[in-house]
Amino acid sequence: MSAGLSKSFQRLYARIRCHRLPAALTSPLLLLGLAMPALTHANEPGYFMLMPTTMYTTAALAAVIATMLVLVSVSPRVVWFMYKPIPVMKVRNVPLFRTVTSLASMMILFGLLTVGIIGSNEPTQNPLPLYFWTIWWIGIIALHGLFGNLWYYINPWSGVLYVIDRLLPNDSRSERARAVESTLKQVAMWPAITVFVIFALFYIVYPTPDDPFRLAMVILGYWVTTLIAMCWFGERGWSNRGEFISILTRGYSRLAPVGVLGDRLCVGLPGWRIASMFSNRSTSKTTALFILLLLGVGSFDGFKGTILWLSMIGIDPLEFPGRSAVLWQNTVGAVIVNALVITLFAACVWLGNYLGRDKINPIPANYAFRSFAVSLLPIAFAFHVAHYLTTFLINAQHALAATSDPFANGANLLGLGSDVVSTGFLDTYGTARRIWIFQALVVVSGHIISVVIARMTAMRLYRSTRRIILSQLPVAGFLMAYTYLGLWLLALPKGV
Structure with missing residues (x-):
């Protein structure tokens, strides 16, 4: 598969070099196809941005350090004080x-x-x-x-x-x-979950x-x-x-x-309403499942257009046959990814609950699963913002142009003229770098908020400092792995 990926990179170089990026940015891409590090960032079909590996690895390292600081050095009293809202009016x-x-x-x-x-x-x-x-x-x-x-x-x-x-x-x-x-x-x-699954398949597979x-x-x-x-x-x-x-x-x-x-x-700090609402209770099982599906669907949506996924299902990204040709592959992939997310998170919660258990008054694993699930909301939201950022920056211009000419009959209702849509901002390294930094900050910030919410959940469930830390280790590992996954997906080259 590596040889196939390398060949795809080299073929992509010709298309990108001719159509999208200036020579100063695309010259390193030929070496990229030979060396195979994950450096290319594709945000919109045909628009490629080179995200250096050091950028997302540095962001991931920052997430790890922040996680350890929250786990070890922040006392329960400080956490509750930080998340106390301030009335305004x-x-x-x-x-x-x-x-x-x-x-x-x-x-x-x-x-x-x-x-x-x-x-x-x-x-x-x-x-x-x-x-x-x-x-x-x-x-x-x-x-x-x-x-x-x-x-x-x-x-x-x-x-x-x-x-x-x-x-x-x-x-x-x-x-x-x-x-x-x-x-x-x-x-x-269950009705909402059913409709959301249909919506997700319509959006990412249909x-x-x-x-x-x-x-x-x-x-x-x-x-x-x-x-x-x-x-x-x-x-x-x-x-x-x-x-x-x-x-x-x-x-x-x-x-x-x-x-x-x-x-x-x-x-208050982002997430204070989650802290106040679930300070004394857990969410329902179906709500927990809905949150995990949000995370899984967003993850597969970021993965399905990458050269890695296309190579795994035997598709040449430069000769992409259309979404109808990969309908069943993407459907199966979406099911597998969501099943993995749910299974791995449940396993991490079960292990953490086992490590932090109180033999006299144990917490049911099902209750722990429902309690910790809300800590995934910030990561799911951060994925949504970071993954779709450049798509929004480009297509919002198309939306403005379509508003000016809603029936595509040459009208110019807003007086915008014909040159409304511009992708030139993606061709400059300075702008691209600001986009990368913003995306990395969003993902890492979502991770930190998730870790803090998980910390508050553990404080509510396990009481003693030792059991709080032990119970959090597997969940924190899941959050760190998922944050790295999100940054890695942003850096993976896309073929469609």
Whole structure:
């Protein structure tokens, strides 16, 4: 396989040299194909950035050092003090505001769906796939980790449900929602997990996830199905059990430095809401599984386009036959990666729980698994931001151009002209280096927050300092390995 990879690197050199990078950056690439260190960083098909091995190994070393410092030198009292939020101001819930923002979001969504159905078939010229996959899935989802649960206000169902309740008051609907609450508790989050798995396969495996018409039909179907489910089970019940976007954004929003606690807007270190919410309880088994799937799906999405993976499944990256030709290989790969993530994490938690056990009052392994799972949220979020960064920087420009000419008929509504999209910033070493540094900082920061949250979980479960440290060693090893994996994936060359 190494010989095949080396040959692919040498063939890639010719394409990159001719099309994308200046000679000053591409000259070392020929040596790269011969020596075989993981130096090339591909962010967008056809755009290659050379990430030096020393950059991600240094970042990984920093993560290891930070982990050891947290494990050994930080006392429980200091950790709890650090994660104590600071109240800033009182806040008042205004239901009408949420109704207005939700209705506005729904109108924007249906406008995009209309353009997706009757507009251009070209994904880079139709606003729907650009806004859905770039602005929303990459950008707005990432903002939840900074500013809190924006989806609570901009989801496209709350407003129309409010209108339905006002225009068609029906007490039986509320009674039915209360009656089925016990049923929803029994099914837990399995509906949301099922829908998320389908969404993930559509995004990372399906041949044409950015086809405007097909994407419009999928989104419309999901919107209608979710609206019906919320009318039947109640908005709150379905948002907590079946609507995976609400669950995902709620999880990421708990990493934000700002949040509401009671009737106060508070600020604190990233992840303080996780620390406060799960200080005395664990999450559910299905929530833990959902978090692990977030991590596994993100990992495989970063791996499936690399030359290493393509070589493993016998595909020449310079003669890529299309996603339909690797449909089953990618599906099996996604299943294997997610199974490995879940199995390895469960094994690490079990081992840590065994090492830190109290023979008189042991902690059940299942409870430990559910408790430690929330510590993976920061790493999953960091992967999301770092992995999609340059994709966002490029495709956001396409989204702006498509907004100016939504039907691809030559309109120039925003007066932007024809030269809207530029990838020149990727051709300069200074800009590329800043992108690498930012990505490395994001991944390492996510790792540190994960380690701190795992530390707080261990303090809650195991009490004594010795058992706390022993219980954390396997989990900390998993977190360090995954952080290195994330940095390594950023440095792997991509073929598609």
